[in-house]
Amino acid sequence: MFALSGYEYFLGFLLVSSLVPILALTAAKLLRPRTGGPERRTTYESGMEPIGGAWIQFNIRYYMFALVFVIFDVETVFLYPWAVAFNQLGLLAFIEALIFIAILVIALVYAWRKGALEWS
Amino acid sequence: MNSGIDLQGTFIESLTDMGISPGLAKTMWIPLPMTLVIIGATVGVLVVVWLERKISAAAQQRIGPEFAGPLGVLQPVADGLKLVFKEDIVPTKSDPILFTLGPILVVIPVFLSYLIIPFGQNLVITDLNVGIFIWISLSSIAPIGLLMSGYASNNKYSLLGGLRAAAQAISYEIPLALAVLAVVMMSNSLSTIDIVEQQSGYGILSWNIWRQPVGLLIFWIAALAECERLPFDLPEAEEELVAGYQTEYTGMKFGLFYIGSYVNLVLSSLVFAILYLGGWDFPIPLDRLASWLGTSEDTAWLQVVTASLGIIMTILKTYFLIFIAILMRWTVPRVRIDQLLDLGWKFLLPVALVNLLLTAALKLTFPMAFGG
Numbered sequence: 001m002f003a004l005s006g007y008e009y010f011l012g013f014l015l016v017s018s019l020v021p022i023l024a025l026t027a028a029k030l031l032r033p034r035t036g037g038p039e040r041r042t043t044y045e046s047g048m049e050p051i052g053g054a055w056i057q058f059n060i061r062y063y064m065f066a067l068v069f070v071i072f073d074v075e076t077v078f079l080y081p082w083a084v085a086f087n088q089l090g091l092l093a094f095i096e097a098l099i100f101i102a103i104l105v106i107a108l109v110y111a112w113r114k115g116a117l118e119w120s
Numbered sequence: 121m122n123s124g125i126d127l128q129g130t131f132i133e134s135l136t137d138m139g140i141s142p143g144l145a146k147t148m149w150i151p152l153p154m155t156l157v158i159i160g161a162t163v164g165v166l167v168v169v170w171l172e173r174k175i176s177a178a179a180q181q182r183i184g185p186e187f188a189g190p191l192g193v194l195q196p197v198a199d200g201l202k203l204v205f206k207e208d209i210v211p212t213k214s215d216p217i218l219f220t221l222g223p224i225l226v227v228i229p230v231f232l233s234y235l236i237i238p239f240g241q242n243l244v245i246t247d248l249n250v251g252i253f254i255w256i257s258l259s260s261i262a263p264i265g266l267l268m269s270g271y272a273s274n275n276k277y278s279l280l281g282g283l284r285a286a287a288q289a290i291s292y293e294i295p296l297a298l299a300v301l302a303v304v305m306m307s308n309s310l311s312t313i314d315i316v317e318q319q320s321g322y323g324i325l326s327w328n329i330w331r332q333p334v335g336l337l338i339f340w341i342a343a344l345a346e347c348e349r350l351p352f353d354l355p356e357a358e359e360e361l362v363a364g365y366q367t368e369y370t371g372m373k374f375g376l377f378y379i380g381s382y383v384n385l386v387l388s389s390l391v392f393a394i395l396y397l398g399g400w401d402f403p404i405p406l407d408r409l410a411s412w413l414g415t416s417e418d419t420a421w422l423q424v425v426t427a428s429l430g431i432i433m434t435i436l437k438t439y440f441l442i443f444i445a446i447l448m449r450w451t452v453p454r455v456r457i458d459q460l461l462d463l464g465w466k467f468l469l470p471v472a473l474v475n476l477l478l479t480a481a482l483k484l485t486f487p488m489a490f491g492g
Contacts, residue, residue: 010254021223086305087483
């Protein structure tokens with residue numbers, strides 16, 4: 001039935017764990033009071049009248065981190081099969097991984113020197 | 121090694137004896153451990169909330185909850201019930217669909233990660249061969265939910281909190297994955313069962329704490345940051361951002377965030393116990409104990425004792441780690457956002473890479489001690 005054996009449990013558990021928020025929200029929907037005027041539904045801004053919305057053009061300072069993250073996340077994914085099979089691969093694989101990591105460390109040093117890892 | 125108790129086999133066998141087809145019996149078995157684990161995880165959260173309140177109170181020389189039940193153990197239940205009965209407020213300016221989807225997306229992956237948590241030789245929902253990798257990949261779904269709820273609230277505090285949560289999660293994801301990678305390398309497998317098996321044999325001496333002292337620290341720091349625990353609780357720093365991405369949430373939707381964060385803490389502690397503290401392993405090797413007692417480890421009653429002891433050991437190790445996390449909350453001051461990112465990228469990432477290469481080099485030099 002499933003191409004990958006063992007994953008029917010994953011699917012089953014996905015359904016079971018999806019029931020948690022569904023049940024919690026349904027129970028709350030049935031039990032909670034339905035009162036409340038429009039005043040309650042205004043955006044919270046420390047008790048003041050909100051000035052403007054939050055959906056504006058806005059400089060997200062973290063986007064450089066996101067770019068560096070993508071590089072290193074892919075690196076980690078590449079290293080996983082290497083680590084699992086390392087006992088059969090031996091010295092050559094170690095040197096290859098050393099070169100691979102060295103290239104990425106150079107990239108990290110470059111990003112560091114360029115100021116991509118600074119918050120301001 | 122002993123094979124432990126095969127609950128699934130016994131269950132299916134007894135059902136087929138009653139005249140039910142094996143396929144149907146297997147289908148009937150599947151939801152049982154899952155429901156049990158979900159209930160266990162929820163009860164675990166209630167215990168952690170109570171512990172957190174009591175230990176925090178003790179750290180500040182207060183008494184803490186004491187009226188709801190003996191020693192206030194029913195306080196978390198009362199909190200949960202209160203959240204169920206709360207009015208649900210969706211701000212008029214928000215995006216209602218994303219607003220509801222956010223907390224759901226945060227909660228599902230943390231519960232789903234219990235799929236690969238073993239409590240004993242056979243006491244795991246399924247022993248996937250990608251095991252620990254499932255946990256790593258699922259843990260990167262939660263930040264999407266946080267970002268979603270932060271954006272959907274259309275509130276400045278929520279937006280900043282959501283962005284901080286995402287930045288923090290991605291910064292600590294890589295050191296975490298690299299620390300796990302070093303353990304995986306020693307076990308030659310991603311399966312959580314194999315990782316624990318590899319640490320058994322000499323009791324406490326064969327646990328990974330001795331072989332991965334650096335990886336352990338990296339994992340702990342990164343796991344605290346992923347759980348947004350103090351000193352890394354910037355996304356919901358109340359002095360700066362009210363409650364971060366949770367600002368606009370009330371009732372059960374807030375409750376989902378609350379449950380999610382505590383389940384995540386328990387989950388991270390469980391994974392820590394499995395990776396570094398030998399999972400269900402007893403500090404003294406059990407076959408030694410059995411030979412001292414003069415029985416074989418295949419004796420039926422001893423197997424039952426071993427299995428229950430395994431569950432107790434896993435839970436004890438987990439709650440010990442949670443205790444440390446709660447104490448850290450009251451000992452270490454919160455870091456600033458630039459310190460947080462510096463720690464992740466400029467310190468933990470290089471150290472994690474060095475730790476990985478060092479493990480590889482040591483494995484080449486001493487194959488016996490590092491998993492062959």
